[in-house]
Amino acid sequence: MATTPRHEFYETDERLTLSVFDKGANPDEVSIKFTPTSVTYEHGDKKLELDPLMGEIDPEASAYTVGKVKVEIRLAKKTQGRWVYLVRSPESEAKILPSTAAAGSTTANKRQHKNWEKVSDQILKADKEKTLTDDPNAVDSNKAFSELFQHLDEDAKRAMLKSYTESGGTTLSTDWEDVKKGTVPIRPPDGQEWKQWG
Incomplete structure (x- = not known):
């Protein structure tokens, strides 16, 4: 005997997704x-028959996708509006709500035609990297090192390059007198271990 699988739906004025x-x-x-006026789902001993549907659909424009957990059925409505219920019954006959577009409400239309490009631009602008002016804790390390490097004398520049290169980026010194004595050792942060690759 066929069993009815659990199902739920949500809808827009144009489409119902089951x-x-x-x-x-x-x-x-x-x-x-x-x-x-209907949709029928069958798989093994599972069967779901929705007849008559609350409103008419366009079978050619309707489709479905089989996923790992659920099957998503997209019904293209012939007339815009909200069904509220999946199937028609004497109590639900008068429950179809008119489309917000058909209602001609200016505020509804404005809400329906939201400029998503503008919204995404605003989000991206808000997410942009903060400068020191915006956030005193934000630091652009490349810019900071570049500015520091430009204002140093030749010995300090030489010390920075030698210490950074020889220590594998673990030490940065501007003291040429200390750095010129020998190879700058690799000093990984506490709790970490330096490994040579290649």
């Missing part, structure tokens, strides 16, 4: 039939 929870469903064995 999730049928059928974990591990084999895409080759899933059968979904669309008619203007």
Whole structure:
């Protein structure tokens, strides 16, 4: 005997997305039939028949995707609006809500046609790297070293390059008298170990 799989839906004015929870469903064995007033889902001993649907759909524009946990069925509505219920019954007959676009409300239209490009630009601007002017704790290390390097004398520049290179980036010194005595040892941070690669 066929069992009815657990299912739920959400909708927009143009489309209703139905999730049928059928974990591990084999895409080759899933059968979904669309008619203007119904949708039928079958897989093994599981069957879900929604007839008559609350509103009419366009079978050609409707589709589905079989996932690991659920099968997502996308129903393209023929008439814009909210169904509220999946199937029609005497109580639900009057429950279809008109489309916000059809209602002609200026505020609804503004909300519906949100400029997502502008929103993403604002987010990206907010996420940009903070400068020292914006945040006193933000430091651009490359810029800081570059500015420091430009204002040093030749011995200090030589000391910086020698200490940084020989220590594998673990030491940075501007004291040429100390650095010129020999190879600058590698000093990894506490709790870390230096390894030579290659």
